[in-house]
Amino acid sequence: MTSKIVLTYLIYLPIVLLLTLYVARTLFRNGRVFMLDIFKGKADIADATNRLFEVGFYLLNIGFALRIMQIGPRWDNDPFDTNQEVVETLAGKVGGFAIYLGVMLFLNLFLFFRGRRKARQDGGNMNPVPLVTQPTH
Amino acid sequence: MNLNLLAYLLFFPAMLALAVGVAQTCHRNGRPWMLRLFNGDAPLVDATNNILLVGCYAVNLGYIALVVAHWEPITTVQVMLGTLSRHIAAILFALAGLHYQNIAVLLIWSRIARARHIATQRQAQPETPHQQQKP
Numbered sequence: 001m002t003s004k005i006v007l008t009y010l011i012y013l014p015i016v017l018l019l020t021l022y023v024a025r026t027l028f029r030n031g032r033v034f035m036l037d038i039f040k041g042k043a044d045i046a047d048a049t050n051r052l053f054e055v056g057f058y059l060l061n062i063g064f065a066l067r068i069m070q071i072g073p074r075w076d077n078d079p080f081d082t083n084q085e086v087v088e089t090l091a092g093k094v095g096g097f098a099i100y101l102g103v104m105l106f107l108n109l110f111l112f113f114r115g116r117r118k119a120r121q122d123g124g125n126m127n128p129v130p131l132v133t134q135p136t137h
Numbered sequence: 138m139n140l141n142l143l144a145y146l147l148f149f150p151a152m153l154a155l156a157v158g159v160a161q162t163c164h165r166n167g168r169p170w171m172l173r174l175f176n177g178d179a180p181l182v183d184a185t186n187n188i189l190l191v192g193c194y195a196v197n198l199g200y201i202a203l204v205v206a207h208w209e210p211i212t213t214v215q216v217m218l219g220t221l222s223r224h225i226a227a228i229l230f231a232l233a234g235l236h237y238q239n240i241a242v243l244l245i246w247s248r249i250a251r252a253r254h255i256a257t258q259r260q261a262q263p264e265t266p267h268q269q270q271k272p
Contacts, residue, residue, distance in 0.1 A: 019195075026191045030184035037181070084141050091145075092206030098199025105192040109185070 003080045005071050008089055015094055016065040020058065023101055027108055028054040034112035038119045053108075061104060065097055140211040144221055149205060152228050156197040159232055163239060164190045170243045174250055197235070201228060 028050055035046035071080065071089055080086075164186060171182045204224060211217045 023191055023195060027188055030187045033180050033184040082139075084139050087142060087145055088206050088208075091149075091202045095199045095202030095204070095206065098195045098202065100199075102192045102195030102199060105188065105195060109188050109192070 004083075004086050005080050008071060008086050009069060011086075012069060012090060012093060015090075016097055017062065019094075019098060019101065020061045020065065023105060024054055024057045024061070027057070027105055031108070031112060034116055038112075038115045040119070057104070057108070061101060064100065068093060068097065140214070140217050141208060144208070144211055144217050145205055148221060148224060149201065152201045152225070153198060155228070156201060156232065157194070159236065160190055160193040160197065163193065163236070167239070167243065170247065174243075174247055197232065200231060204228065 031053070032046065032050055035050045036043065039046045039049070073080075080089075167189075168182065168186055171186060172179065175182050175185075204227070208220060208224070211220060
């Protein structure tokens with residue numbers, strides 16, 4: 001019986017990619033509200049920043065998912081040819097990745113709240129400084 | 138069929154359904170609390186609540202999957218039942234712990250928000266009598 005490592009990779013990859021996609025889309029669909037608050041209703045800058053953060057989120061997390069994908073031998077000459085090993089290894093990797101993803105999600109939520117608080121603190125009496133230099137026509 | 142695989146097959150969907158149910162109950166019933174904490178700012182509350190729901194799914198389901206990775210070899214049905222019940226109990230305790238921690242955070246936070254609200258009202262109070270006497 002041949003090794004089932006490649007089969008495990010082929011199951012692992014769609015799961016983590018779809019998981020990252022789902023989490024990132026939910027996070028940044030709801031993150032728009034925070035960004036609008038932070039940038040005081042300037043929709044273009046808020047959407048642009050939101051998009052940039054979303055791309056960063058994809059890069060970081062898909063990178064991490066690929067980094068932990070490799071299945072090392074658990075003991076010498078481990079054939080890795082039973083379904084039980086496939087299920088257990090997959091569960092361990094996907095579970096660990098999902099917890100990591102949850103922590104990243106909470107970290108992002110914390111950053112949203114922090115940005116919002118900062119924007120409120122110096123929002124009242126500060127002159128609006130243009131973040132992007134406007135082209136003069 | 139391998140008894141280990143059968144046990145995973147019983148364990149995983151049941152715990153998945155349980156975790157999703159608990160998360161959705163928290164999501165539904167946490168909303169009024171958060172509305173109070175954020176002074177009725179509904180779009181912000183819904184955004185935060187949705188992000189928290191997804192985070193709750195990710196962490197709980199991740200933990201459930203992670204637990205599956207390290208079960209002892211199951212040889213008989215008797216061993217399977219014992220192992221299953223022990224692992225289910227562990228998940229239930231973990232969910233209960235997170236749940237109570239959630240409630241505690243909401244309670245403490247609302248108490249802090251209330252204290253701050255009272256403090257700002259007291260600061261504002263010395264000025265109000267003057268304004269009331271003017272007309």
